[in-house]
Amino acid sequence: MIWMTWRQHRAQALYFLVALAVLAAVLVPLGLSMFRALTDLGLSNCHGTLPVGDPCDVARNTFAERFALPHQLSILLAFVPLLVGLFAGAPLVARELEHGTHRLVWMQGVTRRRWLLVKVGLVLAGAAAFAAALSALVYWWWTPYERVGTSRFGELEFDLQGLVPVGYTIFAVALGVAAGALVPKVLPAMAVTVAGFIGARVAVMVARPHFQPAEEARFPLFAESHPGRFVDMWQLSTRVYSADGQDLGSGLITCPPAAEAELDRGCAGYQPGDYNLTRFHPASDYWTFQLIETGIFLAAAALLIVFAFRRLRRFT
Numbered sequence: 001m002i003w004m005t006w007r008q009h010r011a012q013a014l015y016f017l018v019a020l021a022v023l024a025a026v027l028v029p030l031g032l033s034m035f036r037a038l039t040d041l042g043l044s045n046c047h048g049t050l051p052v053g054d055p056c057d058v059a060r061n062t063f064a065e066r067f068a069l070p071h072q073l074s075i076l077l078a079f080v081p082l083l084v085g086l087f088a089g090a091p092l093v094a095r096e097l098e099h100g101t102h103r104l105v106w107m108q109g110v111t112r113r114r115w116l117l118v119k120v121g122l123v124l125a126g127a128a129a130f131a132a133a134l135s136a137l138v139y140w141w142w143t144p145y146e147r148v149g150t151s152r153f154g155e156l157e158f159d160l161q162g163l164v165p166v167g168y169t170i171f172a173v174a175l176g177v178a179a180g181a182l183v184p185k186v187l188p189a190m191a192v193t194v195a196g197f198i199g200a201r202v203a204v205m206v207a208r209p210h211f212q213p214a215e216e217a218r219f220p221l222f223a224e225s226h227p228g229r230f231v232d233m234w235q236l237s238t239r240v241y242s243a244d245g246q247d248l249g250s251g252l253i254t255c256p257p258a259a260e261a262e263l264d265r266g267c268a269g270y271q272p273g274d275y276n277l278t279r280f281h282p283a284s285d286y287w288t289f290q291l292i293e294t295g296i297f298l299a300a301a302a303l304l305i306v307f308a309f310r311r312l313r314r315f316t
Helices: 002-040 057-066 068-099 102-106 112-147 155-160 164-182 186-210 258-263 283-312
Strands: 215-220 234-241 247-250 275-281
Touching: 002 057, 002 068, 002 112, 057 068, 068 112, 068 155, 068 164, 068 186, 112 155, 112 164, 112 283, 155 164, 164 186, 164 283, 186 283
Parallel strands: none
Antiparallel strands: 215 275, 234 247, 234 275
């Protein structure tokens, strides 16, 4: 059974290996170029408490402009788990049921449970290995962006790195298997997979800010220095308050000491004692959020596989 499954899916395995090699050929040289730019632009020390009028801003803007296109195109990588689910998960059962080839295996003494367990187990293992390799590659490639102030908690950044791409991929394959058992035709099963995957991702993304309680930080508007850019933190909101607690609006305001504030038009109307209040999730919560979200998708994948097992009992 294992050998037969390998023969059926070895072409898919080759395609995924080629895709991984192509992505590595693109991302590795680009990543090395970005690491060199960090050093050349002097961005290695732009962390922590920074003086008002942050001198690193020019270097950050130069880096962002130079590597803006790769950052924008990285959104394409967010569709990789769905593509794996579409082309490895959805046809896995649907094609067999649609063409009736499952009967040949079942008539040779292979139980339905073993048939599905071996097929799904091997495909899931391969998909998980592919997703883990790609996630590690992207995590390394994204490091320069993180060092110039792009948080790994961003919606796109979080979805492409760490453990969650593996969870997404396993879920997408399991969803495709369940869709194939529910609708035993390949194209309808693929349509169900797309709708289910997008719906699940959106629902969890909306719930993500509530995985852990948010923390708050206050710092004055008028000061000789201000906190860094909350590097690798998830900044939920920032509002400005007066000394007596009155809400003055949203946004992050930083002003030089009060004696010099008259020279800064952006500080007009504010008084000493006014402060910024930022709600955020600290960088230390990153892996906790990764584990929680990965666990959600793995649990959902397990339920989908159980559903597929039960659904197969109806076919002869």
